[in-house]
Amino acid sequence: MSVQTPPPEAWTEPESDQRPQPGPAFQQDTGGAAPIPGLPDDEETGYLRVEVKTGRGAVPVPGAHVTVSRLIDDNPVLYRIVESNEDGDTPLIPVPTPRQSLSESPGNSRPFATYNIRVQQDGFYAVQNVNVPVFSGVVAIQPVELVPFPENTDRENADNIIFESAPQDL
Amino acid sequence: MNGQPFIPANITVHLGRPDAYAQNVTVTFPDYIKNVASSEIYPTWPENALRANIYAQISFALNRIYTEWYRSRGYDFDITNSTQFDQAYVQGRDIYENISQIVDEIFNDYLRRQGFVEPLFAQFCNGTTVTCEGLSQWGTVALADQGYTPYSILTNYYGNDINIVTDAPVAINSPSFPGVALGIGKSGNDVKTIQVRLNRISRNYPKIPKIYPVDGVYGQETADAVTEFQRIFNLTPDGIVGKATWWKIAYLFTTVKRLSELDSEGLRLEEVSRQFPSLLQEGMQGNGVRVLQYYLSVVAAFYEQVPPVAVDGFFGPMTKQAVIAFQKVYGLAPDGVVGRNTWNELVRAYRGILESVPPEVEGGGVQLFPGLVLKIGITDPSVRTLQEYLSFIADTYPEIPKVPATGYFGEQTRDAVIAFQNRFGLNPDGIVGAVTWDAIASEYSDLRYGFVKRPGQFPGYNLSEE
Structure with a gap:
């Protein structure tokens, strides 16, 4: 373990000759996924990727059926259907979001869009993620841990597992 | 604390x-x-x-x-x-x-x-x-x-x-980040650790190419495997092992290994009866508790609501907490006592997990410590296993001499054990108790199952027509 100095001496941040500069802005690696063209003025592009695994992330689940729905006036409208690859990952999905500027100070309207995501694969409980928040310019990774059906589960009546995301309380 | x-x-x-x-x-x-x-x-x-x-x-x-x-x-x-x-x-x-x-x-x-x-x-x-x-x-x-x-x-x-x-110790079974980033041109034990771990992880994530040979030299192959790992696990894909990548590899390796360890545990318990052993509760001990803990451990590896437990045969507070957590998931009375209902639900959940895990990801289980301390003069089938494991490991760690698998623990075997213990930071007494056995078996498992490639996976070496 490295400690800057042992207590109780005062620790000061190393001096720099330059005046403080604003920190670097994050450049998202969107892996080539482009912003959505032709969006209305009050919308920008965010990105979603779903990662489908089991065994606490040890085992990827390929071929899972992933449905992304956009919530429009709280009603879910189908937006995309994709499948997970051999790493359990879906492709990066560009999605409309409110403008980033809304998130930069308090008191604006909600600065993120919300989506529902449903993941289903044979042998596992289906999972629904509800009200998944996505911000402009940011890649939102939705990890989905699938739980295997217990033996002799009545699959007709098997429950979905539902996760609700609380909106940021800012 | x-x-x-x-x-x-x-x-x-x-x-x-x-x-x-x-x-x-x-x-x-x-x-x-x-x-x-x-x-x-x-x-x-x-x-x-x-x-x-x-x-x-x-x-x-x-x-x-x-x-x-x-x-x-x-x-x-x-x-x-x-x-x-x-x-x-x-x-x-x-x-x-x-x-x-x-x-x-x-x-x-x-x-x-x-x-x-x-x-x-x-x-x-x-x-x-x-x-x-x-x-x-x-x-x-x-x-x-x-x-x-x-x-x-x-x-x-x-x-x-x-x-x-900065860099507080992390309580997972891993050496600490060496403090400097590892990249092309570096070599040493830390590089070898990365190579062994990535190979083992690539068994579950086959897009990560194999690294062959595992020689502790960070070349283009290692960089390629690192880059693919970074891409899958949302790190900056630069092919260099800095602090973030080091620890991500360590955490994922631990998670992946957990399933192999459970596999070994399952093999050990194969002879123990899986029938409901009558009521189990805090304070009890024995094989029935051991089987209960094994089932709970497998379930915990797939259910975030259930904490992991040690499979030691003693029903203590941690085991009780895991039972309560399981009961809550399944809507059973969360009393921490394992009656027939809880047992049956646990077995159903366990069997369901076995059905769903793909076979190529399972396995990697190795023989557990045989319960007999192995040292000079002993003849036993487990000595032969020990010698096979050591000789396999010696292919990757040249400081460990190979030993013929005779089943007799002589001076050659003792020297190989000491070399292993020195290399892996154990007390170099040339005696194989539970700790040394587990370390040897674990390394064998990592190397053996790290080398096995999945269909379509790049094996790390070029196949050529001769």
């Missing part, structure tokens, strides 16, 4: 106020912080504001753990997700990639007030509808916009007499 703070392997979060009846989840510490950060702040904020907030969130959580705030009061969790008491955590939520990358870099750094050992109890609030002693979340945005660094933001709220402690 006394002594220097460290990062726990896992943290158990109560999904409600402390006295509310609610489930707990047990997750890795980095994943917990990523969730907290994604729940508490906006990912579009300036990076220095994000970092300052995340340092505070890490310190807050470590303080709860170090002071055993909830555990010492009899609760069976480390922290809650109630923002009245602790910090926001939304089980199952999405994680923002930029936040994930910051956390991977600083998850074992924390704030500490000079003159104190414990992590700073770094309180915070949003700074608009709620004000408090401590960090203002919206305030950090304004300061970052003015050019404040993360440290200067933090001293603004917590005072000048705080330090950022």
